[in-house]
Amino acid sequence: MAEQALVTQINEIHDAGWQMGIHAIGDAAIELVVDTLVQTLTRSPREDHRHYLNHFSMRPPEATMRQMAAHGIHITQQPNFTYTLEGRYAVNLDGWRLAHNNPLRSPIEAGVRVALSSDILPIGPMVGLYAATTRRGMSGKVYGPDEAISIEEAIRAYTETSAYINFDENIKGTLEPGKYADLIVLSDDILRVTPEQLLDLTVEQTYLQGELVYERKQ
Helix, strand or coil, rough: CHHHHHHHHHHHHHHCCCEEEEEEHHHHHHHHHHHHHHHHHHHHHCCCCECCCCCCCCCCHHHHHHHHCCCCCEEEEECCHHHCCCHHHHCCCCHHHCCCCCCCHHHHHCCCCCEEEECCCCCCCHHHHHHHHCEECCCCCCCCHHHHCCCHHHHHHHHHHHHCCCCCCCCCCCCCCCCCCCCCECCCCCCCCCCCHHHHHCCEEEEEEEEEECCCCC
């Protein structure tokens, strides 16, 4: 009954012309949502719908990710979960599922557009960048190193791709003339420090629309 209610809602919302961001954490939930979205999009194609799955915490079958890529179904994910929720995952998961929690490399290689964001503490992106590039939990243990992405990919996922999924790519996400000049200045070059040093970086300055709104006291 609950599954049928979900199917009905997805169809109604899509037909109304809305964008959907659907929470899907477990692999079975991800498969169900993707299968339903594919059926909906096949029945009623819509250009540039930008529907997406939020969380995507468990890695689904390759076929599911290929379906997502083929139908333009995106992901917003929180890599800080691998770090912050390590203890919870270790209690409830094991083996391959534990190693591949919050997968990044595999959906990207399948052709899925992946945006990154923060959810639950810590809210700041540094832990997410650290976990995305190292796949380390709070204990220092590495989970599924094959799911790691580069710092350049992680930064782009937090900025440009996130703006795209929100239909905001013309006003933010990259530093270009005519867009919001929202940016931070860090204490070191984020592209040159080691992944382990990411957690030690501090924000020196914050700019909103080109105006300095914060400066760290020395």
